[in-house]
Amino acid sequence: MLLLKNTDEIVRLNGIYKRLLSNAGVKLFEGEGRIVGPNEVEVIQLDGTKLSYSAKDILIATAITSDEALSLEELPKRVVILGGGYIAFEFASIWRGMGSTVNLCFRKELPLRGFDDEMRALVARNLEGRGIILHPQTNLTQLVKTTDGIKVTTDYGEELMADVVLFATGRIPNTKRLNLQVVGIEVDSIGAVKVDEYSRTNVPSIWAIARMFQNVSIR
Structure with a gap:
């Protein structure tokens, strides 16, 4: 639909x-x-x-x-997103609002680089309040397709499972x-x-x- x-x-x-x-x-x-x-x-x-x-x-x-992100035939239950900009936040909020588990990874301590730090911290708290799992100062090092989905490994060695991995990392x-x-x-x-x-x-x-x-x- x-x-x-x-x-x-x-x-x-x-x-x-x-x-x-x-x-x-x-x-x-x-x-x-x-x-x-x-x-x-x-x-x-x-x-x-x-x-x-x-x-x-x-x-x-x-x-x-970025139409492809809205062209998926099925709603992913587990999503990992890499990116700290507004596009990453939009899709994180959309998928979380539809019930998906969302892990959002970004490379800086706070998202939205270039904006006021107080506002950036407020946005981060609001995202967490929606149930989005934040991973600051985190990059992705490996994606492995498995029978259970995509195994995502971070540069901290943490492993996350996802149905969809979204890279929203630049223009x-x-x-x-x-x-x-x-x-x-x-x-x-x-x-x-x-x-x-x-x-x-x-x-x-x-x-x-x-x-x-x-x-x-x-x-």
Whole structure:
């Protein structure tokens, strides 16, 4: 039921976004887009045909999603999550709220690095109050599939059993297939497009929106 509801909601939201774009006079072409010149984009449509468009300015806005975590066909009874950010907390709360046993491991003493320490401590207490088992300053060293599920070993030697292991440990840009190198667009070590304070790349006619979703891996 959750999977069906999730799919229905994604379809509904996509329909709303398409209507908003259409009402604003935006032409929508579904397919894979890539840069072929400082002022030219190629779109490979779903049927394989290619379209080419020229423009004064080009805006790059790409993303990957964590839909897979909500696409499980069965509710896991035991979950181990590695991550100390808001995505890890969201899924920990969802699964715990549905009755799963949830072990949440994160590498720092407190979760939500970069936020106020008092607020971080409050969040940790609230998570524990919901019945989520916290493992601060903990990393995972080994996953072994067994007949009883996945045996998870921490760097403290503790063993946890899980039906699902979720890694919510970072953000990655979705730029590998955009052909950015053809016009010399600069990216950083993980592939994120470098922009200035006005979101402009090193190519004056090309701009980029820093929009990335949490990289989620499910085992």
